[in-house]
Amino acid sequence: MPSRVYAPSLDDQDPLAKAISPPADESAEEMQVRVQHELEAKRVSDAIDEDLDRQRAAEKKAPKPIRVLLLGQSESGKSTTLKNFQLMHDPKAFSAERASWRAVIQLNVVRSIHIILDAITQPSHSRPRKEGTSNSSSPMSGDIPLPGDLSEIDPELLEIRSRLSPLLQVEDLLTRHLTPIDQNEVGTIALLPFKHIPTELAVNSTVPWRQRFDRLVSGKNSDSARIIDWDDPNDPGKVLHACGDDMIRLWNHPHVQQTLEKQNLRLEELAGFFLDSLKEVTAERYLPTNEHILRARLKTLASGASFLEGVSEHRIKINGGGGITSDWRLFDVGGHRSLRGKRSFPSSVWGVQRLSRDCEAAWAPYFDNMVSAMLFIFLAPISAFDQVLAEAPKVNRLEDSVLLWTSIVANKILQHTDLILFLNKTDLMTLKLAAGIKLKDYVVSYGNRPNDFESTVAYLRKKFAGILKENSPLPRTFYCHYTSVTDTLSTQKVIASIKDMLMRDSLKNSTLLL
Numbered sequence: 155m156p157s158r159v160y161a162p163s164l165d166d167q168d169p170l171a172k173a174i175s176p177p178a179d180e181s182a183e184e185m186q187v188r189v190q191h192e193l194e195a196k197r198v199s200d201a202i203d204e205d206l207d208r209q210r211a212a213e214k215k216a217p218k219p220i221r222v223l224l225l226g227q228s229e230s231g232k233s234t235t236l237k238n239f240q241l242m243h244d245p246k247a248f249s250a251e252r253a254s255w256r257a258v259i260q261l262n263v264v265r266s267i268h269i270i271l272d273a274i275t276q277p278s279h280s281r282p283r284k285e286g287t288s289n290s291s292s293p294m295s296g297d298i299p300l301p302g303d304l305s306e307i308d309p310e311l312l313e314i315r316s317r318l319s320p321l322l323q324v325e326d327l328l329t330r331h332l333t334p335i336d337q338n339e340v341g342t343i344a345l346l347p348f349k350h351i352p353t354e355l356a357v358n359s360t361v362p363w364r365q366r367f368d369r370l371v372s373g374k375n376s377d378s379a380r381i382i383d384w385d386d387p388n389d390p391g392k393v394l395h396a397c398g399d400d401m402i403r404l405w406n407h408p409h410v411q412q413t414l415e416k417q418n419l420r421l422e423e424l425a426g427f428f429l430d431s432l433k434e435v436t437a438e439r440y441l442p443t444n445e446h447i448l449r450a451r452l453k454t455l456a457s458g459a460s461f462l463e464g465v466s467e468h469r470i471k472i473n474g475g476g477g478i479t480s481d482w483r484l485f486d487v488g489g490h491r492s493l494r495g496k497r498s499f500p501s502s503v504w505g506v507q508r509l510s511r512d513c514e515a516a517w518a519p520y521f522d523n524m525v526s527a528m529l530f531i532f533l534a535p536i537s538a539f540d541q542v543l544a545e546a547p548k549v550n551r552l553e554d555s556v557l558l559w560t561s562i563v564a565n566k567i568l569q570h571t572d573l574i575l576f577l578n579k580t581d582l583m584t585l586k587l588a589a590g591i592k593l594k595d596y597v598v599s600y601g602n603r604p605n606d607f608e609s610t611v612a613y614l615r616k617k618f619a620g621i622l623k624e625n626s627p628l629p630r631t632f633y634c635h636y637t638s639v640t641d642t643l644s645t646q647k648v649i650a651s652i653k654d655m656l657m658r659d660s661l662k663n664s665t666l667l668l
């Protein structure tokens with residue numbers, strides 16, 4: 155009979171004590187084995203603890219992640235800048251999303267076609283526009299047009315229009331794929347025969363919308379070119395391919411070009427414009443190039459209750475050379491006004507003195523959580539000097555950018571934060587000036603200075619620099635780049651110079667990197 159070696163008095167009410175106590179009838183041999191096990195378990199546990207302590211100590215010594223927050227009004231190019239960072243430093247992840255961007259581009263194309271078909275069936279009086287005001291934001295304003303007299307329309311166009319009707323289903327299908335069922339994140343697109351202008355598609359940055367395209371890929375290979383299921387009968391690419399020639403015919407039709415001009419619809423300025431690339435985009439096995447992905451338009455919604463909830467955070471490991479890598483956290487927010495808080499606006503473009511009172515920092519409630527952000531990149535799309543905000547058709551886009559810039563530079567919470575200004579969309583600025591659109595018609599203070607690229611951009615640069623100087627609570631260096639962030643090569647040079655600057659600072663003064 156085994157001798158009773160260990161019989162502690164147990165509190166019968168304590169289930170834990172009961173569970174860990176040795177059995178009442180444990181023999182001496184059993185006890186030896188148990189003690190051995192316990193010693194071994196303790197040794198392993200101590201080793202894990204030591205390992206964790208070592209890791210924590212190493213993390214404390216290592217440079218903290220570099221945080222970059224992208225700011226600017228809607229369509230200023232924030233998400234496109236982020237894509238450039240990803241393309242440059244995480245090309246695998248960028249490529250893995252090609253199938254998802256393909257769907258976004260297809261939707262961008264269908265939306266442009268939808269706008270054209272709507273425009274050609276408009277009675278000419280139904281869309282009055284202010285002289286010289288670009289519509290590039292306004293076609294999506296949601297006004298439901300009056301039905302036109304179809305007998306006035308070129309019969310060839312009517313035929314094309316009817317042959318393109320399957321695109322409506324594609325539009326619906328793609329929109330459904332891109333939007334979660336349980337969230338009202340997109341304006342509904344009614345299946346009316348090209349009579350309803352579609353609201354721009356927006357996806358909440360916190361929603362992993364890209365996963366919706368898992369259906370389109372087998373998931374066995376990270377190269378999208380090989381994993382797209384080209385035989386899927388529901389692939390929208392099939393309809394786009396079948397409608398490709400008609401879309402090209404429509405876009406090149408002289409009556410269409412005249413109508414768009416008459417209605418002052420400058421589709422080329424519309425975000426997500428691919429009508430000049432219809433051949434490629436409607437090709438049978440179309441996969442977007444990097445350039446196409448940068449041009450794709452998908453509005454960011456970041457509408458969480460708190461900043462960090464609503465904003466999308468992207469982590470990238472960046473190689474700084476010499477074996478040094480650092481963690482970068484890029485934060486992309488939605489620039490739509492509804493996502494920036496309510497503000498009142500002074501009327502003149504350069505009426506910035508009144509700003510600190512009138513225009514409380516738009517994203518200010520969020521900044522409390524972001525004081526540890528090391529760098530803000532602010533994008534001002536300068537080509538938009540003759541455009542209005544989609545969400546506020548009376549507000550000039552350049553004026554909005556200036557106000558936003560002022561509120562950011564004047565913000566006390568951000569007084570120690572570096573700001574880099576991107577005067578963006580310089581490519582469109584060049585085209586616009588060449589088309590004879592005059593800056594002075596929108597910025598009266600520009601006066602009779604030459605309406606060329608160098609003079610206009612230098613003037614705007616000086617204005618933004620002046621606002622920083624006048625409104626910044628502490629003196630700050632003015633960093634400014636002229637950018638066209640859809641151009642990979644030039645943007646990568648800018649990103650490389652920012653990276654060098656930040657990594658130098660990060661090594662010099664790691665306390666800055668909170």
Ligand SMILES: Nc1nc2c(ncn2[C@@H]2O[C@H](COP(=O)(O)OP(=O)(O)OP(=O)(O)O)[C@@H](O)[C@H]2O)c(=O)[nH]1
Nearest residue numbers: 229230231232233234426449451454489579638639
């Ligand atoms: N031609 C040209 N297009 C640009 C440039 N920068 C951005 N775009 C395009 O403008 C559109 C809007 O850019 P986004 O990066 O989505 O703008 P955003 O600031 O993220 O906008 P929200 O998400 O609404 O806040 C996209 O279709 C881009 O491809 C540029 O420098 N030149």
Ligand SMILES: [Mg+2]
Nearest residue numbers: 232233453454
């Ligand atoms: Mg965005």
